[in-house]
Amino acid sequence: MNLTFKIQIMKMFKKNLILKAIVLFGLLITSCSNDDNSSSETAEAKFYITDAPTDNSNVSAVVVTIADLRVNNVSVENFTRTTIDLMQYQNGVKKLLGDLKLQTGTHSNIELVLDYQFDASGNAPGCYVELTNGAKDALNSTVSNISINDTFNVIPFANNNIILDFDIRKAIVSSGGDFELVTTTELQNSVRVVNEGLTGKVSGIMTDAQNTSDMIIAYAYKAGTFNAEVETQGQGSSNVMFSNAVTSSVVSNTTAQYELNFLPEGEYELHFASYSDNNGEFEFSGRLEVESNSEISFNNVQVTSNSSIIVSGAVTGTF
Numbered sequence: 395m396n397l398t399f400k401i402q403i404m405k406m407f408k409k410n411l412i413l414k415a416i417v418l419f420g421l422l423i424t425s426c427s428n429d430d431n432s433s434s435e436t437a438e439a440k441f442y443i444t445d446a447p448t449d450n451s452n453v454s455a456v457v458v459t460i461a462d463l464r465v466n467n468v469s470v471e472n473f474t475r476t477t478i479d480l481m482q483y484q485n486g487v488k489k490l491l492g493d494l495k496l497q498t499g500t501h502s503n504i505e506l507v508l509d510y511q512f513d514a515s516g517n518a519p520g521c522y523v524e525l526t527n528g529a530k531d532a533l534n535s536t537v538s539n540i541s542i543n544d545t546f547n548v549i550p551f552a553n554n555n556i557i558l559d560f561d562i563r564k565a566i567v568s569s570g571g572d573f574e575l576v577t578t579t580e581l582q583n584s585v586r587v588v589n590e591g592l593t594g595k596v597s598g599i600m601t602d603a604q605n606t607s608d609m610i611i612a613y614a615y616k617a618g619t620f621n622a623e624v625e626t627q628g629q630g631s632s633n634v635m636f637s638n639a640v641t642s643s644v645v646s647n648t649t650a651q652y653e654l655n656f657l658p659e660g661e662y663e664l665h666f667a668s669y670s671d672n673n674g675e676f677e678f679s680g681r682l683e684v685e686s687n688s689e690i691s692f693n694n695v696q697v698t699s700n701s702s703i704i705v706s707g708a709v710t711g712t713f
Contacts, residue, residue, distance in 0.1 A: 436495045439554040441470050442488035445480040446561040447644045449611060449676050452525055455479045456562045459520035462507040463491050470494045477513040480562055486655040488557060502545040504587055510534045523573040535575045544587040555590040557656050567632045576632040588656050594701035597653040600645050602709040607668035609676050610645040612652040617661040635678060657697045664692040668712060683711040
């Protein structure tokens, strides 16, 4: 083999190496591009608002004016400034606020903007508590933009109904007959956010043959988080009782039914509290001893996505 022929073979070998390198580089670029597309996948999310009940019998309406709803600093689409009575949206009833395309995955930057001065029609006040006698008590706060301390998930190829559960029991307190909003930090924690498709419901009938209470409220706690001494004493600057409950439900005086909606997947324990009516304002009078007449114990309720669990029972005494 002469020298010229060897040189030609070496050149061809180098060209093949370069060609293979180019092909390999192209495959890597394609792979990276595909990864970027999957991470930036988007899905439609619809945003709703609902409410957990108040424990004050003298209240007939809790009205708020929502000026804007922002997710990741972007206002939801198809939203119009709206004034609603939160008490009309309880027991699983929800109101559509708007929708937005979001990247799939977990989101935490959600902001609810309230207008305390004017309602959607330009009338004052924008947020207020209406009493059973028709009087209105205006609600005000130094902060109108509520940055909600919660996260929610957007799922690909799914109906993403994002629920803002505005717990007025935690957000509004009564002092000497006057109503006011809790502190800024407490207000941020009074709204929880969940994807409805990742939640379940617990309901049932709680009979009270002994007539122990003027009102009974059912509280749902994540398993192992209930501390009776702490929860029944009131917490925070606004002295909110049962503040660590995920949600709550008033047991109906007529049907004895309770309904705990939009509970994220997990294990829960249910606790029931007795209230007495003191001139139109319910006051906590003690915890109730309850006995389940279902196969499921009140201390061990397993909630899965889209589940509807029935746990009924009876009041057997008080603590």
